[in-house]
Amino acid sequence: MHDRPQLTIDIGLVCGSHQRSVDDAVDRRLVDRLACDGAMSVGRRQVTTIEGARMHVVGGNETQRGVDPTTPRRRVDGEVILLGALPFVALIWVSAFLLFPGFTPPMSPMMTADQVAEFYRDPDNLPRIRYSMILFNWFCVALIPILTLIVVQIRRMAHRTPILSYAVLGCVAGGPTLFLIANVCWLLAAYRPDRAPELTQMFNDLAWITFTSQVPFLIAQSVLLALAVYFDDQVRPVFARWVGHFNLAVAAALFPAAFTALAFEGPLAWDGALSFWLKNVAIALWIVVMSAVLGVAIRRQRAEDRQHAGEQALA
Amino acid sequence: MNTIINKRLPIAWLVLTLLTMCYLWIDHAADGDAARQPSALATTAAIIIALVKVRVIFREFMEVRHAPALLCHLTDGWLLLIGAALLGSYLLGAAMR
Amino acid sequence: MTQIKDSARHTRVVPGQPDMWAFVLFEALIFTGYFSVYLFNRAQRPDDFLPYQASLDLRIGVLNTVVLLLSSWSIARCVEAARAGDYRKASLKAGLTALFGVVFFVIKASEWVHYTAQGNGVTSNEFFNYYFFLTGIHCLHLLIGFVVLAVVIYQLRSPLRRSQQLIETGATYWHTVDFLWVLIFALLYVVR
């Protein structure tokens, strides 16, 4: 289909302006053919660029990598800052969790409306509910930049399309938003504790059911990340294969929480072993493990990019 | 450059306008100065005139006249369909009053 | 010139993109649904409709129909002029179409203001629910039609573009706005 002149035009596009990116799905076929079409009369500089483009194809889906030796370093340094925020985010998270009187131990769904109202009216509880939920609010959103780093790593994987990174990005938007809805309902319940107990109970129910049962994006995020890891066919994959297995296990651990509204007592109830403890431990473990994995991946990426820049300078 | 003027277009417009004027007469004839009453006759006439107008627009303005037979059949088929649907739903509604 | 035109006439071609005709027919089916629901309800409960319908002014409706028919005529002439290669005239006709469209819109909007001031607002009674719904959704089509006309005029402006197919596609859309109004007019103003 492509004859020679067509190819040359395409190369011109690759070499020309970097922002006019070769697009996500760089024509792997084109690059393959370029590689075998060694007799092509292209200058040294252009060959280098084609090499760059080739790396780009193998390494990821966008041109940010490999083509221009100066930009990647600056970009990764920013990533380190984002990753460096993680301990603070974790601190906010742990303190919110420990401060909220409804988590230690988790409130029972069996509480009557008056008991729920009393819980919010209790002068010992009320400030702790408010402060912890304000912290929790920050935590939800602070998670987004760190989750986005995972998306960026998915883009580096040897995929032919950016679909998986787009899909995970969609999940990144959805998951924390659902936490925010739960958070708002808790804060609403605490805002005027002298409201009718029925109303306080309804906001409490809305908050707990949203918090507990809203796992769809978390499950999808883990499953998609696992798929991305499995599909990353290259000699040195971005994430090791066990990261995929681990994510599937986390996704499975989140399943039971979706059924929390079916029970008032037992492991499925929102204070139960499956819906509360298993789910939240799984999320905590996921955050800890993924940030460690992410740190390793980013450090390796930096090293590779530095090496690559060095090679380019030598050439 | 002098464009050839298609004589059919002004005629089509004239026919459409005259058909529109018919509505003034139908409206007057339906109940004059008296209070409005449901009238299947006026309704049917209004719908049929409207469908004739739509067909003129299809054939002349939208050039279905020169289009492949499939498009002619599709547009005419829709006209039959909407005619049946409109009269049918009106009569059905009137019957279920 | 005549020869070219005649040969074009004899091979039967769909005016504009066939895709636009798919839109026209699909949209026509949706409106068939709206109209049927409306006619069924008004035939079933004439008392909720007829007294309020009496406050519509048929003469304004007729005037509006004629204005829209004029606009349809002029876009048809625009297509003819473009086909004959007279692009200046075609632009003029497209502009004239837009002008008639604006006149229609102004009359329509003043009608809305008038009826609302009379106490027949969007939610006042069932007849005016339908009246505002049908004229409103039609007016939305008209507003989209202005975008379409802008595309047509843009096409006509530069010799580099001038895709006859796009011009005909735009004209087909505009005629759709016209024939939908012909039906809406009959169903709202005249039907008993």
Place this chain on the structure above:
Amino acid sequence: MTAATTRSASPPAPPAGRSLRAVGWHLRHNPKRELWVAWWAMVVFYQFFGVIFFIVTRTQPPPNPALDVASRVQWFHDNHDGLLIGFAIIFIVLGMTAPINALIAYSMRRMSVSPAFGYAYLVMYSLSAIPGMLLLCIVLTVGAYRPDRSPELISWLYDFAFLSFVGTMGVFLIGSLVWMTAILIDTNRVLPKWFGYLNLCNALTEVVVSPAWIFDRGVFAWNGLIAWWINMVVFAIYTGAFIVLLKQMIQREDFGTGPLPDLESRRHSDESTASTEAR
């Protein structure tokens, strides 16, 4: 078109049929596996959606907004188990909307248009799942969770759920317009132009839903003939059309940047059993 996408180490031919082994082979070797995974997620998700919303929870077609308070309590009572079980399943599978949106955004990235279109669509639809569907599920779950709640509150939850579901037409309106514009100005022939215009039809019926915020009975209410039924039929046709068209897009995909080749020319090399009929 001689250069089919043959990678240097071409894998063995796929096992015939639709056995589990064949699926495994495609997951391992099919160069379009990411696209197919997203496409199948779309098919499976709409099955779940149909079964759970129309049959299990009976929230579609929506119940009458004009019910009195006692009937609303009764409605929750009648659908108690269906609501709780059905929506629990939705909470598990709803994440599948993410690959769906990604696939649609990818269709726009494959077009000769600015990446802004794909990104805008992705953001809009990622967020729209929450007010457009999840709020209904959460709120009705809360409503069914304690049937002994005061009837006034049950009634409020009922309104909240259905209005948030039916009334968030903005994203579908703007989303359709974004997709339409991308398709109409695209020169890579990724999706046919008639589908671009069908997007406009869908957008216009989304406008027609907006009276659901104003009327609580009649054809413009949230269960009305015009605001819901006609809209739903159009949406179903639209959804069916894009499922088929996206499948054809994946079959035609060549991972290039220029116009997408036609289906016929690649058909012999494509292992999937596709029907070539458009629509």
